[in-house]
Amino acid sequence: MPTTSHEHDTLLxxxxxxxSPSYRLFYEEPIHAIRGEGVWIxxxxxxxxxxxxxxxxxxxxxxxxxxxxxVRQASVLNTHxxxxxxxxxxxxxxxxxxxxxxxxxxxxxxxxxxxNDLAVRISRLVTGNSxxxxxxxxxxxxxxxxxxxxxxxxxPTGPGVFTVSLPLKMTDAAxxxxxxxxxxxxxxxxGIKPAALLVDTIFGSDGAVSDPAGFLKDxxxxxxxxxxxxxxxEVQPGFGRTGAGMWGFARHGVVPDIVTxxxxxxxxxxxxxxxxxxxxxxxxxxxxxxxxxxxGSTVGCVxxxxxxxxxxxxxxxxxxxxxxxxxxxxxxxLCDRHDVFTxxxxxxLFLGVQTPSGDIAARIVNALRRAGVLIGAAGRGNxxxxxxxxxxxxxxxxxxxxGTIEDVLRKDIExx
Amino acid sequence: MPTTSHEHDTLLxxxxxxxSPSYRLFYEEPIHAIRGEGVWIxxxxxxxxxxxxxxxxxxxxxxxxxxxxxVRQASVLNTHxxxxxxxxxxxxxxxxxxxxxxxxxxxxxxxxxxxNDLAVRISRLVTGNSxxxxxxxxxxxxxxxxxxxxxxxxxPTGPGVFTVSLPLKMTDAAxxxxxxxxxxxxxxxxGIKPAALLVDTIFGSDGAVSDPAGFLKDxxxxxxxxxxxxxxxEVQPGFGRTGAGMWGFARHGVVPDIVTxxxxxxxxxxxxxxxxxxxxxxxxxxxxxxxxxxxGSTVGCVxxxxxxxxxxxxxxxxxxxxxxxxxxxxxxxLCDRHDVFTxxxxxxLFLGVQTPSGDIAARIVNALRRAGVLIGAAGRGNxxxxxxxxxxxxxxxxxxxxGTIEDVLRKDIExx
Numbered sequence: 016m017p018t019t020s021h022e023h024d025t026l027l028x029x030x031x032x033x034x035s036p037s038y039r040l041f042y043e044e045p046i047h048a049i050r051g052e053g054v055w056i057x058x059x060x061x062x063x064x065x066x067x068x069x070x071x072x073x074x075x076x077x078x079x080x081x082x083x084x085x086v087r088q089a090s091v092l093n094t095h096x097x098x099x100x101x102x103x104x105x106x107x108x109x110x111x112x113x114x115x116x117x118x119x120x121x122x123x124x125x126x127x128x129x130x131n132d133l134a135v136r137i138s139r140l141v142t143g144n145s146x147x148x149x150x151x152x153x154x155x156x157x158x159x160x161x162x163x164x165x166x167x168x169x170x171p172t173g174p175g176v177f178t179v180s181l182p183l184k185m186t187d188a189a190x191x192x193x194x195x196x197x198x199x200x201x202x203x204x205x206g207i208k209p210a211a212l213l214v215d216t217i218f219g220s221d222g223a224v225s226d227p228a229g230f231l232k233d234x235x236x237x238x239x240x241x242x243x244x245x246x247x248x249e250v251q252p253g254f255g256r257t258g259a260g261m262w263g264f265a266r267h268g269v270v271p272d273i274v275t276x277x278x279x280x281x282x283x284x285x286x287x288x289x290x291x292x293x294x295x296x297x298x299x300x301x302x303x304x305x306x307x308x309x310x311g312s313t314v315g316c317v318x319x320x321x322x323x324x325x326x327x328x329x330x331x332x333x334x335x336x337x338x339x340x341x342x343x344x345x346x347x348x349l350c351d352r353h354d355v356f357t358x359x360x361x362x363x364l365f366l367g368v369q370t371p372s373g374d375i376a377a378r379i380v381n382a383l384r385r386a387g388v389l390i391g392a393a394g395r396g397n398x399x400x401x402x403x404x405x406x407x408x409x410x411x412x413x414x415x416x417x418g419t420i421e422d423v424l425r426k427d428i429e430x431x
Numbered sequence: 432m433p434t435t436s437h438e439h440d441t442l443l444x445x446x447x448x449x450x451s452p453s454y455r456l457f458y459e460e461p462i463h464a465i466r467g468e469g470v471w472i473x474x475x476x477x478x479x480x481x482x483x484x485x486x487x488x489x490x491x492x493x494x495x496x497x498x499x500x501x502v503r504q505a506s507v508l509n510t511h512x513x514x515x516x517x518x519x520x521x522x523x524x525x526x527x528x529x530x531x532x533x534x535x536x537x538x539x540x541x542x543x544x545x546x547n548d549l550a551v552r553i554s555r556l557v558t559g560n561s562x563x564x565x566x567x568x569x570x571x572x573x574x575x576x577x578x579x580x581x582x583x584x585x586x587p588t589g590p591g592v593f594t595v596s597l598p599l600k601m602t603d604a605a606x607x608x609x610x611x612x613x614x615x616x617x618x619x620x621x622g623i624k625p626a627a628l629l630v631d632t633i634f635g636s637d638g639a640v641s642d643p644a645g646f647l648k649d650x651x652x653x654x655x656x657x658x659x660x661x662x663x664x665e666v667q668p669g670f671g672r673t674g675a676g677m678w679g680f681a682r683h684g685v686v687p688d689i690v691t692x693x694x695x696x697x698x699x700x701x702x703x704x705x706x707x708x709x710x711x712x713x714x715x716x717x718x719x720x721x722x723x724x725x726x727g728s729t730v731g732c733v734x735x736x737x738x739x740x741x742x743x744x745x746x747x748x749x750x751x752x753x754x755x756x757x758x759x760x761x762x763x764x765l766c767d768r769h770d771v772f773t774x775x776x777x778x779x780l781f782l783g784v785q786t787p788s789g790d791i792a793a794r795i796v797n798a799l800r801r802a803g804v805l806i807g808a809a810g811r812g813n814x815x816x817x818x819x820x821x822x823x824x825x826x827x828x829x830x831x832x833x834g835t836i837e838d839v840l841r842k843d844i845e846x847x
Contacts, residue, residue, distance in 0.1 A: 029524065098461065
């Protein structure tokens with residue numbers, strides 16, 4: 016039954032009354048979502064939208080295998096890690112099997128925020144140092160600690176936090192090394208030593224800065240030489256999104272000290288994790304216990320195992336590489352023919368298209384929403400289009416996406 | 432199929448290999464849990480245990496209505512709050528309907544930790560002050576900020592954190608006021624003003640300090656007079672556990688500025704919330720956005736609505752009051768006849784039985800586990816028995832619990 020405009024307005028008014036004003040809706044005309052399936056979201060008026068934005072439903076909205084496993088386990092047992100249960104162990108082993116052998120120890124949390132908060136805390140405890148380096152458009156989560164490590168939010172950086180201003184286009188891997196070297200020098204001047212370099216390995220909130228692959232390596236070596244760790248925030252690139260393996264750090268030829276993951280891990284079920292080098296976990300475990308009530312709970316682990324099943328059974332990493340390359344070709348073609356697209360970045364199914372301004376990006380995003388395609392904006396001034404669909408997006412979906420973008424550019428942007 | 436001792440050992444060894452050493456198992460002989468139903472947990476050997484410990488499965492393990500609603504929604508849509516969806520609004524309205532009218536604005540998170548972290552952050556932002564008062568056996572969560580507000584963990588308190596040493600038995604409500612007054616004085620001496628008094632309103636980690644009801648009120652008034660807020664951490668007492676209404680603060684005749692909730696909210700599904708006075712939410716929302724990827728997601732909200740349904744339909748608050756009183760009478764009878772039980776505290780279905788030492792409490796807890804009953808220990812030195820079953824525990828279950836405790840006292844403690 017279609018929602019009338021009156022019903023829509025009533026729902027909006029109820030929302031504004033009951034939820035905090037800190038909440039924001041996407042789009043000038045918010046979407047009243049009532050159903051999701053695969054790469055499609057349906058609204059209350061029966062209209063469907065190609066979801067080219069959401070990385071959480073990584074194997075597709077409401078994937079039947081994931082739902083089935085969730086139900087099966089929820090009917091039998093859902094308890095915590097202070098009892099001995101098989102599922103957290105199975106999941107930990109499966110995750111470790113996707114990683115270099117140095118990464119040997121798993122801690123479960125509920126969100127990427129909890130995982131990053133813990134990773135930073137461990138890095139400071141274990142190194143005895145306090146300095147953290149992040150990019151100046153970084154986003155790492157919602158906790159008090161992480162709000163000081165997420166300058167893209169506009170909040171002030173926390174004590175001991177040093178930022179590097181990432182260029183959107185690097186021709187030489189050495190450029191990043193020089194930037195991090197500068198942050199280390201600033202740290203020294205402040206009498207601080209590095210605890211960690213913390214980066215999202217696809218630099219999603221910076222606008223998808225992927226190349227040249229390998230640009231992290233030398234900088235990580237420098238940080239380590241001064242006693243700091245490398246924390247790879249895989250909340251965005253993890254679970255096959257880059258098409259170049261399960262984790263974003265693989266493209267950079269570097270083994271992190273701590274890997275954090277979240278959003279796509281449970282295809283929408285809240286489950287997340289920090290994976291540590293064994294000796295770090297030992298050092299942390301000697302000092303502190305850590306119990307997270309829901310972290311590693313039976314249902315969350317079963318759901319995460321189901322997501323790993325689907326990624327494997329549906330060959331979604333290879334699919335992300337192939338469809339991502341196809342989509343990138345199509346977007347490159349648009350870049351070549353439309354001045355409003357000034358740059359194209361990203362890899363696999365995380366792509367960033369640079370526009371001249373946040374205003375233009377917002378106009379494109381809202382016009383696409385009206386035309387039935389959902390994307391977002393990111394990067395400095397929100398000037399980059401963020402294209403990050405569920406992994407099972409097909410070539411014909413990609414054609415539809417590219418075709419709709421071109422229509423919007425012609426009618427709503429260039430024709431305006 | 433029963434697990435052999437060899438299989439049990441193999442699982443333990445795999446766990447120790449794959450999970451961080453910061454994990455700990457309950458009991459000298461850990462329980463290999465494979466099924467939960469109502470107030471019972473079943474192990475791999477087919478043995479059942481009366482669960483008199485877990486508050487997370489508040490309406491009973493694997494409650495069919497909760498599972499059914501979870502599945503129904505997970506098959507249709509699970510998305511975030513940046514689209515307009517009905518469920519977070521419905522849930523926010525239902526929660527607000529259980530609270531005094533001053534509390535008017537909801538923010539969803541994944542865990543009580545995320546809710547408390549946010550509440551403290553908001554209290555500091557809105558008051559412009561930094562001082563936080565907690566009890567010296569408090570536990571408020573796992574984030575970096577909260578580890579400094581959870582002295583029971585043995586971790587150092589954070590900057591601006593002042594503790595009060597709660598007496599286990601207060602004869603006069605003024606005692607707590609005097610303690611908080613002392614903390615405020617210590618704050619003044621340090622040149623700091625109060626942002627908040629943060630307490631679990633059943634003082635669970637302090638050993639269940641419930642009486643005299645109302646002892647919070649004057650202290651809260653004093654904190655407010657100096658510009659601070661009152662944050663009621665309802666992660667433990669919330670959702671009817673005290674039997675005296677939905678929230679623990681009700682017994683104290685005080686209206687909080689912020690209420691946080693978590694554990695029982697989704698009966699095991701990770702969903703949590705902070706509920707704020709409207710003017711605080713407005714002040715926070717003016718300064719900052721707050722987006723939590725899974726917080727307020729469709730399935731989490733539907734599950735929380737289902738939990739509220741069950742609490743209402745099965746009259747679990749009245750049941751907690753009646754069965755809690757019955758259980759407390761039985762425990763009082765044990766206290767009267769067994770010297771090892773030196774005090775009884777708590778209300779509804781959160782009860783604390785004081786023993787002379789953590790060693791004795793641990794012996795009782797482990798003997799009960801062998802006898803088929805699960806409880807825990809809490810409070811200073813872990814010397815208090817923590818009895819906190821799922822709310823649907825019956826009178827005959829309570830009889831079984833009391834009978835088993837008496838057997839254990841006779842055979843394993845007094846006979847030892």
